[in-house]
Amino acid sequence: MRIAVLTGPERFEIAQVPPPEIAPDQVLVRVRACGVCTSELPAWRGDPAGDYPRHLGHEVSGTITLVGAEAGSFTAGDPVGVWVTSHGFAEYVAVKAAHCRPAGDVPLDEALAEPLACAVNAVEETDVRLGDDVVLIGAGFMGNLVQKLVRLRGVRHLVVADTRPDALERARDLGTTRVVDVRVESLPDVVGELTGGRGADVTFECTGGQAALDVAGDVTRMSGKIVLVGFHQGGPRSVNLAYWNWMAFDIVNAHYRDIDTIMRGMTVGMRLLASGVLSLDTLVTHRFPLEEIDAAFRAVQDKPTGFVKATVTLD
Structure with missing residues (x-):
């Protein structure tokens, strides 16, 4: 699979690696989109210097392709928003099923459960x-x-x-x-x-x-x-x-590190999104393919007129 690896200041490289293996309580998610978070800009710029390679990306949405034996009620094909802490700018991520929330019919490049x-x-x-x-x-x-x-x-x-x-x-x-x-x-x-x-x-x-x-x-x-x-x-x-x-x-x-609190926020947010009470359709304004991930980060940094949110999208 392809994954974006930060190899130096303002320089991602696209590497080919095997897809991650999943544990019994995990699912394998085919990534559709990963939002670029402002909190990741210092790492992209090289702060702290010399700490490479880095695997960024934590605002992931996608479709489940493989389900572990202890992963609960999810099935292959389910669209989800997920919580991961890294490695999100990739074609696949392995994630605990407990850290996924159903996305319903929401366009997956708008199902950004973590910032929500x-x-x-x-x-x-x-x-x-x-x-x-x-x-x-x-x-x-x-x-x-x-x-x-x-x-x-x-x-x-x-x-x-x-x-x-x-x-x-x-x-x-x-x-x-x-x-x-x-x-x-x-x-x-x-x-x-x-x-x-x-x-x-x-x-x-x-x-x-x-x-x-x-x-x-x-x-x-x-x-x-x-x-x-x-x-x-x-x-x-x-x-x-x-x-x-x-x-x-x-x-x-309002920066919570307790996983139960994060998951409760994801549950509420994805319910609002999937039910149509809330929409991100006007907020995701800039989309970039994986090969142009540096341009996505540059847009977050420069904030051109009309910019709100950049995502890296994978078809």
Whole structure:
């Protein structure tokens, strides 16, 4: 089978290797698509240097082709979204049956169960409530997923902030009370006006950058929740901890490592997707064949106009 192997900074090579063998509790999945996650960019760029070869890819969907003797109720031909931690940019992956969720009739290049689980868990664990006022900072792929899910909760105001005009236009199309271009408007002023000076009940930080942390505390009410959805890599981040202490913020770290929590998020997310309550059809915007995987990563890095999500697809 073909598999993309990262052999150096910004350099994948396509290798030919035998398909993986499966354990009794595993299934063999023919990969249809694997999303490129922003968290993988540092590895692609070569951080840390010299740690090669690497096998990236963890946002996998595909079709089961072989079922282990203890793999439960799945059968060959079942379309699934799966959770793996690596080796996803390949024609086949071996995965525990317990880490697969049915995809139904959803197009498989949109059945990205792993990032969907992350967004579901961020909203569920935060316990967004009916009538809440919500601010969402960052209108990329994860921000869009969180926005879609928050709207299902029946909030009062949903304010989305970003710096990119195309991202703000997309957020507006997905349904908001207000979009804010933070290059030209004050997000705290807009939130204060909408909430009568009270501030947001919940603020989702979906950028992974310092600038969003700088403003998150200024738009959240006393004893409100600040949710860290963005993946903060690289150097240390800072917050005005004295102010955050005084405001008694509830900080939710929406990065879960407990497998049961991840699987619950996948179950909920794939149910919503398979039932048509939720759709990713406008969010998967860039598709690349395996041989062009470096171009897929470059698109994630450069974010051309209209970009939301890149996947590597295999026919």
